[in-house]
Amino acid sequence: MSGSAERTWFGQPRGLAILFLTQMWEMFSYYGMRTLLVYYMTRQLLFAQEKASFIYGLYTALAYFTPILGGAIADRWLGKRNAVLLGGSIMAVGHFVMAFEPVFYLALAVIALGNGLFLPSLPSQINDLYREDDPRRGRAYNVYYVGLNIGGFMAPLVCGTLGELYGWHYGFGAAGVGMFAGLMIYVSGRRYLPAPPPRAAVAAPADPRRARADARRVWWLLLGVGVAATIFRGAYEQVGNTLPLWIDDSVARGFAGFTIPMTWFQSINPLLVIAMTPLLLMAWRRRAEAGRDLSPARRMAAGALVVAAAYLMLSLLSMATAGAPVSWLWLVAFFVVLTLGELYILPTGLGLFARLAPPRLGATTVASWFFATFAGSLLAGLVGMLFTRAGNAGFFLLLSGLAACAALLLWRLDRPIESLPKSST
Template identity: 80%
Template sequence: MSSVADKTWFGQPRGLTILFLTNMWELFSYYGMRTLLVYYMTKQLLFAQEKASFIYGAYTAMAYFTPILGGAIADRWLGKRNAVILGGSIMAFGHFVMAFEPMFYVALATIALGNGLFLPSLPSQINDLYAADDPRRGRAYNVYYVGLNIGGFMAPLVCGTLGEVYGWHYGFGAAGIGMFIGLLIYVFGRRYLPPEPLRGVARAVDAQEERGNHRKVWLLLLGVGIAATIFRGAYEQVGNTLPLLIDTGVDRVVAGFTIPMTWFQSLNPLLVISMTPLLLLHWRRRAEAGHETAPALRMAIGALIVAGAYVLLAAVTAVAGDTRIGWLWLVAFFVILTLGELYILPTGLGLFARLAPPRLGATTVASWFLAVFSGSLLAGLVGTLWSKASHSGFFLLLAGLAVVAAALLWRLDRPIRALR
């Protein structure tokens, strides 16, 4: 590990760049398809809104459930590198299949299956790039989060524009190309990645011996996962019901030009890229002054900030009534939402990776994505209320979910700090 970690780009191990470039293109493919999914179902397949929201939630939920099985397979048999390559290849195939309308459900299932192998095996390699006492390790997940959000920023502009202007299938095809590019980067950059740990029977014995010692860790991570599930029920509306508001409830005309509805999906990743360096500087200065915020408390603050974003939308839509709200209000919403997201999501991923029992890195990171699964499923169920409630009432409900998540995370802060 030391020889790999000694070679740096931008002050971080070169392997971190390879990992986030790979995930950047994977996220390009995922967000590219996600940007189009609700519109494709409601405008092309003519699904009712309730059905489209439920399918969206069920798909995103399954995409984050399969990593539980995929992480165990990678840890015990395939290895992380083989799992990334195999999973990415399956996903690329699924994205291309999306271009064929009769294969819609098959394509969704294929992407979810490939994601199960790919998703936990990639970020779980970050921790192995650093020594245990390396101070860069804590910030690595935010740096990684910036890199992959570049893909999230490009996806609506490329896939969204192709799908909205030229046809939905062109957008889905572009998503598949992005996944293929990510695979090439990973294959040719493998020499900068940490070596594969041993796996097999010995690993299973070690895990069995350590199970009792890590029971408290697993229980606390379960609590964090429940809080993340509740939070995701609100947060995931960004790709579910919020596009419906953008389509019919936002005035998108600027100087005679109508902003494409899919472009707004680029605001969130663009703000992640621009806001993260300032936030990392702020956190570093607080740490140097002896005021570093503990992970669970930082996550609770993030959930409260996201609640504030939804309160803003609730107030604006209540005042607007049946008229469209100005697009600048939507920009303000994304600024607040993204700030909260940066407090909670990279911190949660890093917390799971740092507390992972030895030789179970992919499995533990997959447990974080299990919260994304359950949260996405909850988001799909919550999204079915969009057509049954007023816009302001719906957004207040989302704010309430985020507040509940914040309260639970605040309660978990002290026992988690006792582990460190």
């Protein structure tokens, strides 16, 4: 624990607020661009829906594949702080370049490259803010997740509105400004962040053979959780892929004589994250005090099942309306259910990977969690290609099935994870 952790803001180390705000602006830039991406390709570049969905999936997959290399580079050479600064600067350049159509593909590649250094290096600093026995550490990732979603909430309202109503290039440019703001916050608050750990050798375990066996077991279980997260992401990532197309074509967006812009609905999910997280943390704290807290894998499984129920609701709704436009209030109800499930699975998974990280491999292990996001995003791109062919009801039923499969796998992994030696968890 760094000395800065002794001084708190709202009961948490000040460094968490710096990481919170930095990631908030990075998410503003990412979601601002993501909100417009498929819409921009199909409306401005006139790509076919299948091609736009595939490019979206490939881009988001690359953005979560590069952290595997970036995490290793941060742990071995650059250090987490330098990786954040270099990666964030590269991403800011990429967002500004998005404003120029001839270099569209180059801009996507530049953003993905910078993200590889930035993404694993920032959240992997959270653990270093706390002692191992600090009870605040488990809740820190949900608090951090709120920061992500404040940025995600603002992005469609700012970048989406600018891009949809005033010009695509204004929306992409605003995303670049957001990334730059995050870097400035990180630089100004570096004194509150954990100091880089010394490069001293890690003490040798008393039983090296057993330690190696335990380490292999941990990695195999993390692989299993990663596979479940990949399947889950194949369904969840449709929120930024095919769902905007469904909203644009199949949702009645009128309200008091005003047509609600499609991109505004992308703010519902992060707004609900902000509103629901304090209530969930309160409920989880009470369950823990009563000895009824769910283990991480069971909590994630419950979240995947709730997301499956959200997509099942859209499937049944599409069957009932037979293609007629549905009220936007149904869309709000969908996001309420989806967000509840998301809060159970995604912050919990990130925290699980961070807690199981071997010494001096924090960024690399966190990058392994984002590798599941890479694979899931690629799967989402492939699944999204079925949107037009399967029809709304069939497509949403498929997504519900994917999330349910992820829940089953996570439930089966619960006992092996809970049987790990306490020193590993």
